[in-house]
Each structure stands twice: as C-alpha cells, then as structure tokens.
Amino acid sequence: MAAVLTALHVTAARAQPAGAVPGRLEFDAGVVWAGAQTLGSHDANLTTGTGSTLRLFSSTSDLLAAVGFEGQVAVKVTRTIDARASMSYARPQLTTRVSNDLENSASATLSETVQQYLVGGGLDWYVGSHRSGARVWPFIGGGAAYLRQLHEGATLVVTGQAYEFGGGVKLLLASRTRPRQLMRAAGVRLDARLVVRTKGITFDGHRSIVPAAAASLFVRF
Amino acid sequence: MRRCIATLLVIFLTVPAEPAFAYLKFGTRVNGRQVTLKWVQTPVRYFVSSRNAVPGVSVDDFQAAVGRAFAQWQAVPTSAIAYQFAGLTAGLPGEEDGLSTLGFRNRPELDRVLASTNFLVDISSGALLESDIFFNSSFSWSTAPAGELGRFDLESIALHEIGHLSGLGHSALGETELREGGGRRVLGAEAVMFPIAFGSGTIAGRTLKADDIAGISDLYPDGNFTASTGSISGTVTKDGQPIFGAHIVAFDPASGSMVATFSLNAQGQFSINGLSPGPHVVRVEPLDDAEIDSFFDASLAVDIDFKVSFLDRLVVVAAGGDRGGVTANVSRK
Numbered sequence: 001m002a003a004v005l006t007a008l009h010v011t012a013a014r015a016q017p018a019g020a021v022p023g024r025l026e027f028d029a030g031v032v033w034a035g036a037q038t039l040g041s042h043d044a045n046l047t048t049g050t051g052s053t054l055r056l057f058s059s060t061s062d063l064l065a066a067v068g069f070e071g072q073v074a075v076k077v078t079r080t081i082d083a084r085a086s087m088s089y090a091r092p093q094l095t096t097r098v099s100n101d102l103e104n105s106a107s108a109t110l111s112e113t114v115q116q117y118l119v120g121g122g123l124d125w126y127v128g129s130h131r132s133g134a135r136v137w138p139f140i141g142g143g144a145a146y147l148r149q150l151h152e153g154a155t156l157v158v159t160g161q162a163y164e165f166g167g168g169v170k171l172l173l174a175s176r177t178r179p180r181q182l183m184r185a186a187g188v189r190l191d192a193r194l195v196v197r198t199k200g201i202t203f204d205g206h207r208s209i210v211p212a213a214a215a216s217l218f219v220r221f
Numbered sequence: 222m223r224r225c226i227a228t229l230l231v232i233f234l235t236v237p238a239e240p241a242f243a244y245l246k247f248g249t250r251v252n253g254r255q256v257t258l259k260w261v262q263t264p265v266r267y268f269v270s271s272r273n274a275v276p277g278v279s280v281d282d283f284q285a286a287v288g289r290a291f292a293q294w295q296a297v298p299t300s301a302i303a304y305q306f307a308g309l310t311a312g313l314p315g316e317e318d319g320l321s322t323l324g325f326r327n328r329p330e331l332d333r334v335l336a337s338t339n340f341l342v343d344i345s346s347g348a349l350l351e352s353d354i355f356f357n358s359s360f361s362w363s364t365a366p367a368g369e370l371g372r373f374d375l376e377s378i379a380l381h382e383i384g385h386l387s388g389l390g391h392s393a394l395g396e397t398e399l400r401e402g403g404g405r406r407v408l409g410a411e412a413v414m415f416p417i418a419f420g421s422g423t424i425a426g427r428t429l430k431a432d433d434i435a436g437i438s439d440l441y442p443d444g445n446f447t448a449s450t451g452s453i454s455g456t457v458t459k460d461g462q463p464i465f466g467a468h469i470v471a472f473d474p475a476s477g478s479m480v481a482t483f484s485l486n487a488q489g490q491f492s493i494n495g496l497s498p499g500p501h502v503v504r505v506e507p508l509d510d511a512e513i514d515s516f517f518d519a520s521l522a523v524d525i526d527f528k529v530s531f532l533d534r535l536v537v538v539a540a541g542g543d544r545g546g547v548t549a550n551v552s553r554k
Contacts, residue, residue, distance in 0.1 A: 042477035044470075044504075046396060046409025047430070049419035054396065054409030059474045059502060096474045096502055098531055102396060103506065105529040112500055112535040151537040155544065156498055203475040 020079045021126060021137055022175050023184030023220030028072035030216020032088050034195065037063040037210050039094075039203040057101040063114065063201055066092035070214055074124065082124045086145070090116045094151075094201065112152040114201065118162055120145025127167075140167035141191075147200045160199030166192050170218065185220040247340075247388050249347050256347030258340065259388040259440055264303035267291070267386075268310040270324025275358045278375060280309065282364040287323050290379035293429055294387060299438040299446040299495070302387055314353035317341060321351050321386070323379070325358040333404065335360055335418055336378050338385035354382040361421070368424040377419070377426030384414050389436045390516070391416040393468045394481045397510045405511065411479055416515035431478035435495025446495070451538035454492040455547030456484070457505055459527050463489025466513070466523030469549065471536075472502040483508070483516070498540040503532035505549045527551040 039061035045053035068090025074082040094114050099107035122143015147160040168191025175185040191214050198207045247258035269284045278286075284306070291304040307320075314322045319341075328334065334357055341351035356362065356378065363372035395410030397417060407417050412432040419425050438446045457467040463484070470481040471493045484491045507525035508516060517523055532549050 039475075042474055044472050044477065044479055044502075046394075046411045047425055047428075048409045049407060049423040049425050051423070051425045056396070056409075056411075056479075057472075057504070059472070059477075061474045094500060094535065096500065096535055098502055098504075101529065103529040105504070105531060108531045108533065110502060110531060110533065110535045112537055151500065151539075152535070153537070155537050155539040155542060 021076070021082075021170070021185070021220065022172075022177065024076045026072070026074040026076075026082065026084075026218050026220045028070070028074070028189055028216040028218040030070055030189070030214060031067055032070040032090070032212060032214040033067045034065060034090060034092070035211040036065045037197065037201075037208045039063060039201070042203070055100060055102065057105070058099050059096050060099075061094070061096040061203060064093040064095055066090045066116075068116070070216060072216070072218075077123075080126045082126075083121065084124060084141075084143070085121045086118070086143070087120075088116075088118045092116060114152070115150040115154070117148040117150075118145040119148075120162070120164075122164065135172040135187075137170040137172070138167065139170065139191075142166075147197060149201050158199070158201050160197060160202075162198075162200075163196045164193045164212070165196075166194060166212075168192060168214075182221055183219055187218055189214070189216045189218050247385075247390055249342055249344070251344065251347040257388070257440070258342065258347065258349055260302070260349050263301070263441075264305035265321065265386070266305050266307040267321045267323060268307050268312070270313055270322050271309040271311055272313060273325040273327065273358055275325055275362050277369070277372065278362045278364055283324075283375065284309075286364040286376040287379045287383070290376050290383050293380060293427075294383055294437060297429065297434050297437050299434070299443055299449070300441045301443040302437060302441040304383075314355040315339065316353070317351070319351055321353060323354045323382075324356070325362075326355040327358045328355070329359040331357055332359070335373055336382050338382045349388070352386040354379070354386060366424075368422050370422045373418070373421045374424045374427065377413075377424060380413050380427060380429070381418070384433060384437070387437060388440050389414055389433075391511075392432050392436070392481060393483070393508055393510065393516060394430075394432050394470065394479060395510055412481070416511050432480050435480040435493075439494045448541045449498075450495045451498055451540055452492055452494040452496060452543045453501065453503065453536050453538060453547055454490070454543055454545045455549065456489045457491065457549045457551060458489055459524065459551050459553065463487065464524040464527070464551070465489065465521065466508050466517060466525070467491075467527070467549075467551065468506050468508050469493060470504045470506070471496055471538075472504060473497050473499060474502055475499050492543075496538045498538055500535040500537050503536055503547065503549060505530055505532070505551050526554055528554055 041060040044056040070088040072086040074084035093111045095111040097109045124139045124141035126139045142165045145162045147162045149158045170189045172187040193212045248255045314324045336356045338354045361372040362375045363369035392412035392414040394412040395415040396408040397405040467484040482493045506529040513523045
C-alpha cells in the first residue's frame with residue numbers, strides 16, 4: 001500500500017462533482033481493534049445439607065480486546081453511498097480468572113487463544129456536502145457479518161452474527177483526475193463502531209455489545 | 222456356571238468406618254483382564270422386600286421412594302439405562318436368589334452404615350447377575366416429601382445406592398470436615414455418589430448432579446452421548462513423576478457444572494468423559510475429604526501430599542472428541 005501511495009502524483013484534485021468521493025471501486029486494508037467482551041461469572045458450587053451452596057471457587061470469564069486485520073472492498077452505488085464487503089481476522093484471548101478457592105489454591109488467570117473471523121457487508125453514507133477537492137470525507141455506516149470463532153487448536157467452532165454501526169472519516173492523501181488514469185484516490189480510513197454480537201462465544205446466551213475501531217489505507221479506482 | 226458373590230460391597234456411610242472397594246466405575250477381573258461391571262440386559266428388574274418395614278415407612282412408601290430414585294436415573298437423557306419394578310418379594314436383600322432386591326435389614330452392629338449394595342457376578346464372563354441394596358433399619362428413616370428431623374431420607378440414600386447398583390463407584394466431588402468425635406461431616410457435595418451422606422433431616426441429596434449424569438451416561442451411553450459430549454485426558458505428575466489417586470475436576474465456566482475423576486493408574490493417567498463442549502477449568506486436588514478406602518483398595522498407594530492447583534490454561538473440549546495429552550503438574554505441600 002505504501003508503494004502505491006508513493007507512486008501516485010500528489011496533485012491537487014481537480015473539480016469533482018460536489019459531494020462525490022472520487023472513483024467507483026475502493027480497496028481497504030488495515031487493522032481493527034475490538035474491545036473486551038464480558039462473558040460472565042460462575043461459582044463452582046457444592047450443595048450443602050440445607051440445600052444452599054458452598055463455593056468451591058469463583059470464576060470470571062472475558063474475551064479480551066484484540067487487534068486484528070481487516071480488508072474491505074467497496075463499490076459506489078450512489079454519489080454518496082458505498083456498498084462494501086469486508087473480512088476481518090483477530091486472535092483474542094479467552095480468559096477465566098479463578099479465585100476464592102475454598103482450599104486456598106492460588107488465584108490464577110487461565111486462557112486460550114481464539115481465532116475469530118468476521119465476513120460480511122454493509123453500507124457507508126458520506127454525510128454533509130463537500131466542496132470540490134475536499135480531502136476529509138465523514139461517513140456513517142452499518143452492516144452485518146457472519147461470525148466464526150475457533151477455539152484453541154481449531155478443536156471447536158462457534159458461529160454467530162455481528163451487527164456493526166458507526167462512523168468515521170476518510171482522509172484523502174492523494175487523488176488523480178486525469179483521463180485514463182486508473183487509480184483515482186488514496187488515503188486513510190478511520191472509523192469507530194459498536195459491534196453487537198449474537199451467539200458466538202457467549203456463556204449466558206445474551207447478545208454482547210463491544211466497541212471497535214479501525215484504521216486502514218484505501219485506494220479508489 | 223460358576224457363581225460367586227463378588228467381594229464388592231459398597232457402603233454408604235454416615236462416617237466412613239468400613240472398608241469398601243470402588244472406582245468411578247466398578248470392575249472385575251475375568252480371565253486376567255479387567256471388565257467393567259455393568260448390566261448387559263435392560264431394563265434392570267428389581268424387587269422390593271415386603272419384610273422388615275420400619276416405623277414411618279410402609280412397604281408402599283418404600284416402593285414409591287425407591288421408584289422415584291430409579292426413575293431419576295432412568296430419566297438421564299444421555300443414558301440408556303432402564304429399570305423395571307418386578308414386584309414384591311418375601312426375600313431379603315443379601316440373599317443369593319437371582320433377584321435384585323431392595324429392602325430393610327436390621328444391622329445394629331454397622332452403626333455407621335446407612336445402606337449398602339452388593340453384587341452377584343458371573344466370574345466367567347463378568348456379567349452382573351444380581352444386585353441387592355439393604356437399608357439399615359437400625360437408623361430412623363423417612364419418605365416425607367420435605368424430609369423429617371432426625372430421620373434419614375430414604376429417597377436420597379436410594380438414589381446413591383442405585384448408582385452403585387448400576388455400576389458406579391464413589392465420586393470425590395465434595396468437601397468435609399473432621400468431627401470431634403471421629404468421622405467426617407459433609408460441608409457440601411456436588412455428586413449423589415459422594416461416599417458420605419448428608420445428615421438426617423435433609424433431602425438435599427435427592428437430585429442427580431452433572432457428575433452423576435456424566436458417570437451413568439459414560440457407563441450406559443445412548444446414541445447421542447458420545448457425539449454430543451467430549452472428554453479431557455492426560456496425566457498428573459509431581460516432581461516429574463506420575464501420581465496415583467489425584468482427584469481431577471473439570472469445571473465448565475459457562476454453566477458452572479463440575480465433572481470429576483481420578484488418576485487411576487501408576488502412570489498417573491486420567492480421563493474425564495461426558496463434558497459439555499467448550500473451555501474448561503481443570504483443578505487438581507488430593508483425595509483428602511473422605512477415607513481413601515471409600516474409593517480405592519487400601520493396599521493402593523494414593524498420593525495426597527500435594528497442593529490444590531489449577532491447570533495453567535483453559536482446556537477446550539470438542540463435541541465427540543478427546544482433548545488428550547493434558548499434563549497437570551502439582552507441587553508438594
């Protein structure tokens with residue numbers, strides 16, 4: 001991507017239709033951070049003679065925050081809307097902290113590495129009116145994705161759905177408008193999202209909401 | 222057909238005082254090989270003794286209580302075991318008559334034994350021929366729905382003994398404390414098959430737990446059990462050497478359920494079957510909450526000189542699979 005950017009002539013963008021991002025097809029590649037997901041707490045309980053419980057130890061589990069990779073392909077469907085397909089990959093840690101052991105075993109944090117894939121699509125809407133040659137393009141967007149999580153060693157696969165809502169900006173670092181030049185623009189995409197996961201790794205069956213942020217480089221053709 | 226009453230005598234104790242021999246699953250040696258003791262033909266037909274009713278528990282009460290206990294084992298969805306009430310008999314439990322009989326006997330000399338199960342085994346094939354359960358009428362019993370102060374709940378004790386009748390040994394999934402006058406008091410247990418009973422007046426032992434369900438399903442799996450659950454297997458070591466008799470608990474942090482076993486040979490090997498798919502916490506502890514001879518033959522050297530510890534990572538169980546090669550290293554106290 002860096003090579004592509006340096007190969008571009010960094011020239012002032014010539015007149016564009018107002019409100020339109022240059023180019024019709026966009027490729028993005030970058031990193032995505034997803035926040036931690038609380039999975040819940042369960043005690044290891046014994047039943048007492050009165051029918052109450054005696055805690056053998058406590059446990060609290062989380063799917064930790066992780067940074068992964070994300071790629072997207074977007075197609076302009078109107079002057080202000082792109083439709084995109086995306087895929088991301090991350091390796092978050094699933095941890096369980098055990099504590100309060102009845103027999104005084106030391107507290108410990110146990111973990112495994114999860115491989116997490118998201119494959120989906122959505123829409124980005126460029127908001128506001130922009131003058132010709134604008135270099136900052138705010139957008140809001142949303143989408144849905146298929147969630148596939150593989151436990152340690154790919155021994156167990158869990159699937160679900162993820163729904164994303166958020167917004168961000170695209171910063172045009174370079175653009176070209178001369179006829180017959182294939183590449184029209186390149187820049188950086190920054191966005192923040194809320195991700196609603198249903199199913200997947202969940203200990204209570206409830207949906208979870210985690211924050212996410214992404215930074216990527218894009219080129220448009 | 223050569224017959225003998227196996228030396229297996231499984232005793233449910235108020236406090237352990239009598240030796241017993243039991244594994245998670247019972248076994249017997251046939252022609253030099255170990256055979257798991259289990260019923261080949263089901264339903265297992267059982268009789269109820271019409272003799273020796275005790276105050277507060279009529280024969281009908283007794284039959285109804287043990288019937289509920291049998292029904293609970295039979296209702297385990299992942300197990301294929303089934304039982305059938307075959308009628309009343311004038312016989313007594315412990316009589317070698319080819320009938321599996323449940324009933325009271327007055328054994329005041331067994332002052333710490335609530336009930337026990339014995340087996341008649343065909344030693345040429347290892348087949349179970351008969352299994353009787355006696356309830357010691359020198360104790361006070363109750364079948365009241367909510368239990369009765371000062372009386373032992375017959376249904377709870379029957380549930381435990383029927384586990385033995387089905388071939389299950391004792392589970393160590395419980396915590397106890399020593400009594401001042403000797404013996405132990407149960408602080409809590411998460412298996413009906415824990416060898417020491419709750420005190421009198423409680424009905425807390427009337428419900429099968431995850432450990433019991435895994436055990437009976439492992440012994441009599443139905444078509445779905447093997448495919449829908451998984452297992453963890455491996456070795457327990459101390460100072461690099463395998464240890465025998467360590468108690469290993471697999472805890473499911475998603476549900477809070479626990480299933481346990483022991484390291485059962487000189488190589489320190491264990492296998493916990495019937496686990497729900499997903500990550501598990503593995504906890505290893507010494508067998509110090511009941512007398513060791515409640516679980517193993519007294520001649521076997523069980524190592525209890527180590528600290529309770531957790532395996533340093535989560536162990537993921539896949540449906541239908543075995544997560545093998547787990548090594549749990551424990552350290553001396």
